[in-house]
Amino acid sequence: MADPVIRNPVPSLLRSLMTDHLDPGYAAASATRSKPPGRFDTVVLILGVVLVGCVFGVALAQAAGFSDQSGSDTLMRVRDADSRAASLESDRNSLRDEVQAARAAALQDDSGGASVLSSLEQLEAAAGAERGAGPGIVVTISEPPTPSDLSDVSKNARRSSEAAVLDRDLQSVVNSLWVCGAEAVSVNDVRIGPGVTIRQAGGAMLVDNRPVFSPYTISAIGPLNRMQAQFSVSDAYLRMSGLEQLYDIGFDVSAAEALEVPASSVRTVRSATQVGEP
Known part of the structure; x- marks a missing residue:
């Protein structure tokens, strides 16, 4: 009587691909993740969240303080520049009045000077210099x-x-x-x-x-x-x-x-x- 044929007990590659959809490594990783976290892991997670929140809070506070300080410094510089410009303009007007008074005193005594002064005054009036x-x-x-209602912008859409x-x-x-x-x-x-x-x-x-x-x-x-x-x-x-x-x-x-x-x-x-x- 002929000996029975011994078949390979391991399933074929084609059957394995059709029936076993997941690699054994994925199953092991899934089993590991499904385990509930321990107390130590929970404490570490909470401390990490608190630390990240503190870092972001300090960064936002510093950014807000820097922005406020920068805005205040800019406003102060603008006001100082306006004050200096107003002071310089006042000094210029005073000096111009002194120059005009000295010019009039020097030219109005004789007929030639009076004629020149009259011409200068006419030219200054035409140029808007007085x-x-x-x-x-x-x-x-x-x-x-x-507008009280910012959604109504129909009159401000020029x-x-x-x-x-x-x-x-x-x-x-x-x-x-x-x-x-x-x-x-x-x-x-x-x-x-x-x-x-x-x-x-x-x-x-x-x-x-x-x-x-x-x-x-x-x-x-x-x-x-x-x-x-x-x-x-x-x-x-x-x-x-x-x-x-x-x-x-x-x-x-x-x-x-x-x-x-x-x-x-x-x-x-x-x-x-x-x-x-x-």
């Missing part, structure tokens, strides 16, 4: 008030930045006042003269490269009745009235019997050509 005073009108333009009053709005009003007969104009006590620009840089409004803030007060000295009549029908008036209705911009025009505007900054003349020369 203070102006007289009747005129005051145009006040201000940013819209902050552009992407926060400012609703643009530099071209102030330019339009100033140019219209010149056309209406203004003899001297200032914006927030900054005299408008030759070479003076009104422009925006980022979110700041600059007049003669000096920052000015809302409300913008435009003072114009000139014939009161004529300026009132012509400005009320000008394109600038209609423009600002429309912006007032659309974007809630503040716009007000008032008459003044006595206005004062400061002198403009006198720039150094590098070159000049007499009118009429080729």
